[in-house]
Amino acid sequence: xxxxxxxxxxxxxxxxxxxxxxxxxxxxxxxxxxxxxxxxxxxxxxxxxxxxxxxxxxxxxxxxxxxxxxxxxxxxxxxxxxxxxxxxxxxxxxxxxxxxxxxxxxxxxxxxxxxxxxxxxxxxxxxxxxxxxxxxxxxxxxxxxxxxxxxxxxxxxxxxxxxxxxxxxxxxxxxxxxxxxxxxxxxxxxxxxxxxxxxxxxxxxxxxxxxxxxxxxxxxxxxxxxxxxxxxxxxxxxxxxxxxxxxxxxx
Amino acid sequence: xxxxxxxxxxxxxxxxxxxxxxxxxxxxxxxxxxxxxxxxxxxxxxxxxxxxxxxxxxxxxxxxxxxxxxxxxxxxxxxxxxxxxxxxxxxxxxxxxxxxxxxxxxxxxxxxxxxxxxxxxxxxxxxxxxxxxxxxxxxxxxxxxxxxxxxxxxxxxxxxxxxxxxxxxxxxxxxxxxxxxxxxxxxxxxxxxxxxxxxxxxxxxxxxxxxxxxxxxxxxxxxxxxxxxxxxxxxxxxxxxxxxxxxxxxxxxxxxxxxxxxxxxxxxxxxxxxxxxxxxxxxxxxxxxxxxxxxxxxxxxxxxxxxxxxxxxx
Numbered sequence: 001x002x003x004x005x006x007x008x009x010x011x012x013x014x015x016x017x018x019x020x021x022x023x024x025x026x027x028x029x030x031x032x033x034x035x036x037x038x039x040x041x042x043x044x045x046x047x048x049x050x051x052x053x054x055x056x057x058x059x060x061x062x063x064x065x066x067x068x069x070x071x072x073x074x075x076x077x078x079x080x081x082x083x084x085x086x087x088x089x090x091x092x093x094x095x096x097x098x099x100x101x102x103x104x105x106x107x108x109x110x111x112x113x114x115x116x117x118x119x120x121x122x123x124x125x126x127x128x129x130x131x132x133x134x135x136x137x138x139x140x141x142x143x144x145x146x147x148x149x150x151x152x153x154x155x156x157x158x159x160x161x162x163x164x165x166x167x168x169x170x171x172x173x174x175x176x177x178x179x180x181x182x183x184x185x186x187x188x189x190x191x192x193x194x195x196x197x198x199x200x201x202x203x204x205x206x207x208x209x210x211x212x213x214x215x216x217x218x219x220x221x222x223x224x225x226x227x228x229x230x231x232x233x234x235x236x237x238x239x240x241x242x243x244x245x246x247x248x249x250x251x
Numbered sequence: 252x253x254x255x256x257x258x259x260x261x262x263x264x265x266x267x268x269x270x271x272x273x274x275x276x277x278x279x280x281x282x283x284x285x286x287x288x289x290x291x292x293x294x295x296x297x298x299x300x301x302x303x304x305x306x307x308x309x310x311x312x313x314x315x316x317x318x319x320x321x322x323x324x325x326x327x328x329x330x331x332x333x334x335x336x337x338x339x340x341x342x343x344x345x346x347x348x349x350x351x352x353x354x355x356x357x358x359x360x361x362x363x364x365x366x367x368x369x370x371x372x373x374x375x376x377x378x379x380x381x382x383x384x385x386x387x388x389x390x391x392x393x394x395x396x397x398x399x400x401x402x403x404x405x406x407x408x409x410x411x412x413x414x415x416x417x418x419x420x421x422x423x424x425x426x427x428x429x430x431x432x433x434x435x436x437x438x439x440x441x442x443x444x445x446x447x448x449x450x451x452x453x454x455x456x457x458x459x460x461x462x463x464x465x466x467x468x469x470x471x472x473x474x475x476x477x478x479x480x481x482x483x484x485x486x487x488x489x490x491x492x493x494x495x496x497x498x499x500x501x502x503x504x505x506x507x508x509x510x511x512x513x514x515x516x517x518x519x520x521x522x523x524x525x526x527x528x529x530x531x532x533x534x535x536x537x538x539x540x541x542x543x544x545x546x547x548x549x550x551x552x553x554x555x556x557x558x559x560x561x562x563x564x565x
Binding site for chain 2: 002003005006009010013014017018081085086087089090091092093094095096097250
């Protein structure tokens with residue numbers, strides 16, 4: 001427990017004493033929703049109807065999914081910063097196990113992503129009148145937390161395996177392009193070409209966003225959402241196992 | 252629990268670099284280190300010192316063999332080992348985005364020191380390392396030397412029984428280095444085991460109770476300074492100062508096949524491996540017909556021993 005508290009202390013001090021981190025960690029998804037969401041909503045003509053809701057309401061789950069994906073990628077990138085500063089290997093000699101190290105980093109990332117989601121949902125609902133169902137908020141919290149954890153472990157595998165920062169940046173750029181655009185973040189899948197739809201359905205981003213959309217505006221069939229949630233859980237567990245193994249192989 | 256802090260038995264570490272043949276960085280090392288000792292692990296670049304330390308620090312796992320710290324096996328009980336060690340890595344390792352004080356407090360937090368006690372210790376360490384004026388500055392704004400100072404100062408925040416220091420004095424000014432050596436002696440007197448690697452042999456000569464010299468992953472000598480000097484019996488160091496340096500002195504010295512030689516203005520420093528009588532004959536030959544202001548003949552320094560042992564053909 002004290003090891004996890006120490007990781008929280010470290011990460012917290014880094015955030016609190018660096019205000020630019022606070023902006024990117026807490027407010028950028030809201031900014032995305034307000035700028036991109038409002039822009040597309042206006043372009044489609046208000047009130048547009050996508051999946052039975054306004055584009056802003058539809059896009060809220062997409063923004064939350066994208067934020068999970070983004071914060072996980074940023075935290076994994078911070079492994080490179082820690083490596084450059086030498087502190088990465090020193091931390092591996094501190095009294096904590098490799099699994100605790102990853103768990104602590106994951107929990108802090110989840111904590112930040114929940115704050116981020118709280119701000120985005122709270123202000124999004126207030127400013128854009130998005131009708132979020134309060135009764136489903138616990139599911140929304142679960143979707144954000146579980147999604148962030150899964151993506152953190154997924155990215156950690158690459159951050160720990162790849163030694164060069166530039167290679168990691170190229171990999172994340174490809175991931176951003178493939179995972180975010182071939183998913184249900186920005187558009188509903190039903191009108192898409194068949195090959196595109198199947199690609200998106202095999203994408204864990206879609207699994208997480210569909211759950212978040214169900215939890216925020218009630219869109220989607222419960223049976224499919226459950227299957228997608230289980231698939232995402234399996235993806236997260238597999239990523240965790242591989243990330244711990246990669247951390248153990250650091251030399 | 253016995254009086255042994257570190258135990259290493261037949262330790263082997265083989266690296267497998269991509270598209271290159273395997274490298275046997277540590278090749279069957281065995282040694283033990285008593286509690287409260289300042290133990291020096293010496294060797295030329297690539298000897299395997301840092302790899303040995305990394306295994307003992309639980310950063311990497313050995314290919315075969317066994318290593319234990321305070322009785323705990325580094326592979327089977329790494330967490331127990333980490334609870335008992337603090338480490339200064341060869342590379343500078345600091346939290347760049349945190350202040351100097353936060354670096355100390357964070358380190359203490361990881362080692363489970365209560366907040367109030369950590370603050371008290373941090374104040375003490377900041378004073379001791381002359382970092383108090385920079386306490387609230389971010390480490391990224393400090394010079395390289397001060398970053399290293401922050402890194403080294405962290406091990407004084409905790410009371411772990413074993414401290415590993417890989418080239419601890421790199422980038423440290425001479426005054427602080429001297430003070431550090433005194434503090435390390437104090438820590439050892441309190442029962443902490445200090446394990447250090449260094450390229451600066453004078454440092455090891457002055458500080459270490461027990462020295463292990465390794466080369467190509469293997470132990471080539473072990474013991475305290477006195478024992479090592481006995482190993483290198485027959486090595487003499489000669490210092491001669493002339494009123495004017497003879498023009499042919501470099502050639503004359505080269506003909507005597509010295510282990511090493513250095514010429515500085517009118518002074519020559521040369522190390523020979525020869526019998527005492529032969530060395531005195533050489534000194535008198537060098538002095539013949541010349542005005543010599545000073546002559547000193549002494550036994551081998553650690554540097555002589557190191558050079559001799561690590562250059563020996565296997």
